[in-house]
Amino acid sequence: MDWKLNFLDDNILEIKAHGTFSNDSFIKMCEQIIINPEWKRGMNAIADFREVNTNGMSPGDLFISRDIHVQFDNMAGDGKVAVILDMNPGAILCRAYIKLTDIY
Numbered sequence: 001m002d003w004k005l006n007f008l009d010d011n012i013l014e015i016k017a018h019g020t021f022s023n024d025s026f027i028k029m030c031e032q033i034i035i036n037p038e039w040k041r042g043m044n045a046i047a048d049f050r051e052v053n054t055n056g057m058s059p060g061d062l063f064i065s066r067d068i069h070v071q072f073d074n075m076a077g078d079g080k081v082a083v084i085l086d087m088n089p090g091a092i093l094c095r096a097y098i099k100l101t102d103i104y
Contacts, residue, residue: 001025001052007038018051023064030072042077050086 002025003017013033019025033039 001029003029005033005036007036011040011043013039013043013045015045015047016051017047017049020053021057023061023068026065027068030068034072034075041075042079044079045081046084047081048084050084 001017001019001021003015006014006016008014015029015033017029
């Protein structure tokens with residue numbers, strides 16, 4: 001998965017991702033966000049994942065993704081993330097991921 005980060009003037013991070021999802025790329029994206037000098041703890045984000053292929057994800061991948069999210073949670077702060085998804089079979093897994101993070 002590849003991505004582009006766009007830090008907007010109103011303290012919102014816009015993420016545009018494409019390609020095949022992997023947890024390795026997800027953790028790299030999180031690291032790149034946190035170390036970016038434009039990142040402010042607690043910023044809100046809009047993540048456009050409509051062009052991300054999640055068809056190869058397994059339920060186990062969801063738990064790994066959740067653990068990665070939790071790992072960065074303290075550094076990210078209390079900002080909200082709006083995720084834009086396409087209506088494909090992989091989007092069901094993405095919605096399950098959102099429910100898993102809500103439980104945490």
